[in-house]
Amino acid sequence: MTEAPLLSIDGLTVSFPGEDGPVAVVRDFKLEIGREKVGIVGESGSGKSMTARAILGLIPKPGVVMANSMRLHGQDMLSLDKTGWRRLRGKRIGMILQDPKFSLNPVMRIGDQITETLQLHEKISRAEQRERALEILAAVGIDDPQRVYAAYPHELSGGMGQRAMIAAMLVSSPDLIIADEPTSALDVLVREQVLKLLDDLVTRRGIGLILISHDLPMVARFCDRILVMYRGRVVESLDARHLDRATHPYTRGLIACLPSPALRGQVLPSLSRDPAWEVA
Amino acid sequence: MSGAQSTMQTPNSRREARLIQFKIGLRRVVRNPSTLVGGLLVLTLLVMALIAPLIATHDPMAQILTDRLQPPSSAHWLGTDQLGRDIYSRLVYGAQPTLLIVILVIAFSAPFGLIIGMVAGYMGGWVETLLMRLTDIFMAFPRLILALALVSVLKPGLTNAVIAIAITAWPSYARLARAETLALRHADFVEAARGLGQSGRKIVMGQILPLCLSSAAIRATLDMAGIILTAAGLGFLGLGAQPPMAEWGAMIGTGRDHVFDAWWVAAAPGVAILLVSLGFNLLGDGLRDVLDPKHHD
Amino acid sequence: MSKAAAITISGVDVYHGHGSQRFHAVRQADLTVAPRETFGLVGGSGSGKSTLLRVLAGLLSNWSGAITLAGQVLPPGERPPRSYYRHVQMVFQDPYASLNPRHTVDRILAEGLVLHGFADVEQRIRHLLDQVGLGPRFRFRYPHELSGGQRQRVAIARAIALEPDVLLLDEPTSALDASVQAEILNLLMAIRRERPVTCVFVSHDLSVITHLCDRVAVMQQGAIVERLSGDDLVARHVQHPYTRQLLAASEGLPA
Numbered sequence: 099m100t101e102a103p104l105l106s107i108d109g110l111t112v113s114f115p116g117e118d119g120p121v122a123v124v125r126d127f128k129l130e131i132g133r134e135k136v137g138i139v140g141e142s143g144s145g146k147s148m149t150a151r152a153i154l155g156l157i158p159k160p161g162v163v164m165a166n167s168m169r170l171h172g173q174d175m176l177s178l179d180k181t182g183w184r185r186l187r188g189k190r191i192g193m194i195l196q197d198p199k200f201s202l203n204p205v206m207r208i209g210d211q212i213t214e215t216l217q218l219h220e221k222i223s224r225a226e227q228r229e230r231a232l233e234i235l236a237a238v239g240i241d242d243p244q245r246v247y248a249a250y251p252h253e254l255s256g257g258m259g260q261r262a263m264i265a266a267m268l269v270s271s272p273d274l275i276i277a278d279e280p281t282s283a284l285d286v287l288v289r290e291q292v293l294k295l296l297d298d299l300v301t302r303r304g305i306g307l308i309l310i311s312h313d314l315p316m317v318a319r320f321c322d323r324i325l326v327m328y329r330g331r332v333v334e335s336l337d338a339r340h341l342d343r344a345t346h347p348y349t350r351g352l353i354a355c356l357p358s359p360a361l362r363g364q365v366l367p368s369l370s371r372d373p374a375w376e377v378a
Numbered sequence: 379m380s381g382a383q384s385t386m387q388t389p390n391s392r393r394e395a396r397l398i399q400f401k402i403g404l405r406r407v408v409r410n411p412s413t414l415v416g417g418l419l420v421l422t423l424l425v426m427a428l429i430a431p432l433i434a435t436h437d438p439m440a441q442i443l444t445d446r447l448q449p450p451s452s453a454h455w456l457g458t459d460q461l462g463r464d465i466y467s468r469l470v471y472g473a474q475p476t477l478l479i480v481i482l483v484i485a486f487s488a489p490f491g492l493i494i495g496m497v498a499g500y501m502g503g504w505v506e507t508l509l510m511r512l513t514d515i516f517m518a519f520p521r522l523i524l525a526l527a528l529v530s531v532l533k534p535g536l537t538n539a540v541i542a543i544a545i546t547a548w549p550s551y552a553r554l555a556r557a558e559t560l561a562l563r564h565a566d567f568v569e570a571a572r573g574l575g576q577s578g579r580k581i582v583m584g585q586i587l588p589l590c591l592s593s594a595a596i597r598a599t600l601d602m603a604g605i606i607l608t609a610a611g612l613g614f615l616g617l618g619a620q621p622p623m624a625e626w627g628a629m630i631g632t633g634r635d636h637v638f639d640a641w642w643v644a645a646a647p648g649v650a651i652l653l654v655s656l657g658f659n660l661l662g663d664g665l666r667d668v669l670d671p672k673h674h675d
Numbered sequence: 676m677s678k679a680a681a682i683t684i685s686g687v688d689v690y691h692g693h694g695s696q697r698f699h700a701v702r703q704a705d706l707t708v709a710p711r712e713t714f715g716l717v718g719g720s721g722s723g724k725s726t727l728l729r730v731l732a733g734l735l736s737n738w739s740g741a742i743t744l745a746g747q748v749l750p751p752g753e754r755p756p757r758s759y760y761r762h763v764q765m766v767f768q769d770p771y772a773s774l775n776p777r778h779t780v781d782r783i784l785a786e787g788l789v790l791h792g793f794a795d796v797e798q799r800i801r802h803l804l805d806q807v808g809l810g811p812r813f814r815f816r817y818p819h820e821l822s823g824g825q826r827q828r829v830a831i832a833r834a835i836a837l838e839p840d841v842l843l844l845d846e847p848t849s850a851l852d853a854s855v856q857a858e859i860l861n862l863l864m865a866i867r868r869e870r871p872v873t874c875v876f877v878s879h880d881l882s883v884i885t886h887l888c889d890r891v892a893v894m895q896q897g898a899i900v901e902r903l904s905g906d907d908l909v910a911r912h913v914q915h916p917y918t919r920q921l922l923a924a925s926e927g928l929p930a
Binding site (some may be wrong): 367 | 825864880882886905927
């Protein structure tokens with residue numbers, strides 16, 4: 099990549115106070131991302147979601163975020179205050195979470211949530227706002243934008259809700275999208291549709307994407323490169339097209355324990371964890 | 379999560395498991411300042427009621443008419459009332475009826491309300507409508523006025539005061555239990571119990587009740603302050619505990635006539651009521667922070 | 676057990692709700708599952724697969740048709756007698772929701788055993804914990820002290836405690852990490868080897884279904900649209916376009 103990175107992070111550490119001093123849930127995380135799709139893969143407790151939250155400035159209270167540097171488009175993120183973070187999240191970084199029910203306002207119609215964001219960014223008339231919102235809803239593959247525009251979040255199915263959330267996020271045309279398990283509450287068919295939609299948007303609009311998931315094969319299919327996290331640390335960084343070239347025993351173990359036609363009906367290899375993986 | 383596990387002892391029996399849970403709970407209670415202060419106030423009331431004969435300096439009933447309306451002194455720490463009785467000793471003994479009323483009211487109203495609410499929430503349909511409308515009717519009565527009406531119809535006294543307060547106290551438990559039950563009715567673990575073949579009664583008592591208990595305990599503690607005030611109100615009006623029994627509300631009632639020349643007669647029980655109500659409120663608030671799972675992550 | 680089928684389902688319709696809100700969740704389902712077979716029910720959300728499973732588990736009564744399970748006739752429209760549950764047990768999808776947070780593992784396992792009048796409850800609980808790979812030190816723990824995989828092991832132990840003829844599995848690994856999923860799948864296969872148990876496995880994940888199941892039925896919008904053998908699935912001998920879509924989606928290929 100020749101152009102300057104969209105987001106560059108160095109030495110990111112997130113810790114929470116524990117009974118015997120602070121416990122680091124993310125250690126020494128380093129990432130440079132341009133207009134590409136990067137996957138962060140790990141199991142529960144690997145720190146992948148905390149990494150995402152740290153990039154969004156959303157680490158809950160007793161948590162402490164430290165880093166050597168954290169820059170978005172060259173702008174220092176570490177010195178941001180609350181308002182700065184909010185502006186960053188609204189305008190520059192979009193987020194998609196696992197359950198759209200938690201991130202959409204339950205008492206506001208979808209259309210109003212979209213136009214509300216539009217108002218913040220552009221001065222256009224009511225009619226134009228509505229027009230734009232409907233366009234965006236159509237752009238995320240919603241067949242009847244009129245209905246979804248007037249619907250409340252709980253009236254939508256999982257896949258529809260996820261699309262509506264993506265639509266609401268796209269309004270502010272972010273440079274970077276962070277998607278934390280965006281499809282794990284969806285069934286396979288809807289999952290593929292949502293992934294395809296994200297892929298189109300990212301490629302067409304030149305947006306950077308960080309996809310966080312526990313599903314290694316899915317991430318490998320979808321992303322350009324993959325970071326594998328284990329117990330707060332990135333243990334391996336991989337080209338997504340060459341999963342087979344993984345060298346770290348943890349990554350290899352994650353791949354090996356998946357059911358496959360070759361192992362049908364046989365005992366799956368279990369992952370034996372080595373304490374040595376936890377130290378760099 | 380993993381940190382909590384590593385420091386956790388491994389229990390080897392049912393009793394040990396419960397003990398560990400209790401210890402964890404206790405540690406949380408002690409760490410919370412409002413629970414601690416509230417708990418100490420309530421504990422003081424409890425101890426006072428239990429060892430009243432040991433810490434009282436005088437017989438609470440002994441009338442020494444020559445010592446009428448004495449101000450606080452070394453002989454009578456909180457002074458004497460219009461019949462020359464030692465107020466400190468009466469205050470100490472007065473903890474007994476106060477505690478008795480609180481315990482009896484909660485013992486009647488909480489289980490009754492919980493069962494009504496859980497049955498309503500679990501059964502749904504017309505059973506729920508019927509039970510909850512009934513609850514609403516009782517909830518609509520102003521507590522003190524209903525208690526007044528009941529006591530004056532029945533007969534003034536401690537027992538009837540308890541009955542009157544209990545009748546107005548149960549609906550809040552029913553509401554609470556119904557809300558909790560509605561949220562749990564289709565939880566997977568309830569379905570799993572149904573899938574084992576458990577009856578509705580067993581599911582309500584075994585699966586749902588344990589999860590209602592902590593919010594009911596919080597509710598009860600917060601309620602106790604109100605119960606004490608209502609009981610004292612009845613006593614003050616002469617409809618609760620009857621003389622010569624030492625009861626705080628009744629003590630204020632008799633002190634009323636001497637408020638200007640002997641303020642301590644009414645002030646001492648008044649402060650006692652204030653402190654105990656405050657204690658229960660603080661404890662209830664603290665318990666909510668400690669026990670209520672909705673307040674944790 | 677006789678040679679007869681472990682489960683026969685014929686002409687089953689399931690409805691949710693009443694009146695104008697009534698929703699036809701399963702339409703005219705017909706299925707036969709042989710003893711000791713592992714049968715997969717596949718479909719997207721809203722396909723009715725979990726609903727059908729809950730009917731078999733005796734958790735839903737608003738259905739019509741005929742169901743026989745392990746020689747027991749499941750009465751439509753009412754809750755089956757307690758003895759029915761002795762023959763069929765279910766493992767739920769989310770191990771964080773399927774265990775009562777206020778009960779110890781010991782109590783969770785003892786409940787069914789006591790209810791169905793098993794003798795030597797103590798010994799059985801110890802054996803069950805060994806069988807699911809947890810061991811005695813987990814016996815008096817509370818669910819919040821366990822990981823997702825450990826919780827699912829407890830849920831499986833609860834299900835096999837009654838020695839049921841039929842084990843119903845509702846996406847038991849979809850909420851778990853891949854390495855834990857492998858362990859749970861291995862455990863299920865070990866249980867299947869040890870005991871003569873018939874399994875019905877519901878999932879939308881074809882790789883898991885293919886791994887375990889002898890035969891598969893594909894459901895779409897409440898109806899069974901295709902029946903396949905596991906070998907067909909491996910060899911991609913599928914007819915129905917919906918099955919093709921599912922297969923393509925689970926491998927990330929264009930349909």
